[in-house]
Amino acid sequence: MTTTTKTRRSAKKAAAPRKSIEEKKAQAAALHESIATQVESLRDSDRWTAFLAFASAFHAYSLGNVLLILGQRPDASRVAGFRKWQGLGRQVRKGEKAVRIVGYSAKKVTEEDENGDEVEKRVARFPIVC
Template identity: 55%
Template sequence: MVRKIKNTKTADQRRIEAETMQASIAEQVEQLRNSDAWMKYLEFAQAFHRYSMGNLLLILAQCPGATRIAGYRTWQNLGRQVRKGETGIRIFGGRSVRWTEEDEKTGDETERSTVRFFPVSVFDIGQSDLTDPEAEDHSTVAHKLTGEDPQGITNAATDYLTGKGWTVSREPISGSANGYTTTDGSKQVVIDQALSPAQAAKTALHEAAHVILHSDQDAAEYIEHRGIKETEAESVAYIVAGILELDTSAYSIGYVAGWSQGETEVIKETAARVLKAAHQLAEAITEPAEEKQAA
């Protein structure tokens, strides 16, 4: 039996509520951008460099839940320590090599250079801990939810995805992500088993949004535009959860701000796709509204 959530709102009520909530995301992100927490988060984020598409694909293949990657020493410099026993993510590092080449006939010297690649190990932030447990963590502005899932959102989203041919499981996730949706055609959704019921519910909606919006895209396209993809998926989760009386703003607003880099125009530009997916998901996981009997 497919588990669905009892519906107490009409389609028009859900539509108006969804539009209001979508518009509020940009407003709340704007407020966050003016906070000290955002400035400290940006300072932390600036310590990371961009990886090539090839390396990003390697990272995704080895650790689908990875979100922020750095080398062992970099994490130490940022006040974090990679935990003993963690397995590194193997990628390729590059080093510029220069040499002087002499022409055998003329004796002229020419400067040559190339980049030599070699395997290196990097680690996700989820594989590290703060060296000072009392220190304030500025690595995120998204705060995980606590509490329950009284509406049964996780079960309803799971049944929806299963009905679409996806496998949904609760497993330990290596890395800092709360869940992930595979992009290799295996049609798997994994949600971290350690999450609170409320956070698991929000994550289930987030991954369902990825399935609706992005499952037909290959890994390279997903990585290239990941900021937009994550902004869209979390916006859908925030809206649908809100319609179902689960407030995820403590996590969702910071998450959207981070992946959109605080650019409210990105949020506004995704509105049409987000609202369409939110309506589709909300309708799929709720029971049809009961028609009122005429007096």
């Protein structure tokens, strides 16, 4: 006769609902407004010097993304995704929020030209990355 023990199973978290196009556009507009605010604040020479010191740690990021990082986490010294931190042997603290930046991806699209021939071209997209 075999006995079985009941083991606890963790409850699966419900997937976050997908954002509508309007919500994504509003989020992108808010990020762009944040960039504009950061640029305006750099007029002061002390802020400019502080920005240059901050930006030197993020040389692999675009100007816009550096401004977004500065606006969201002025104390940031390194920025990476969740899996990247795990790959580096680090653990993200529970409750920490993502730093939102603008990414890049290209999508191949097939269209017909004026002669009726199919032409494949790449369309650039700039999704918000967390």
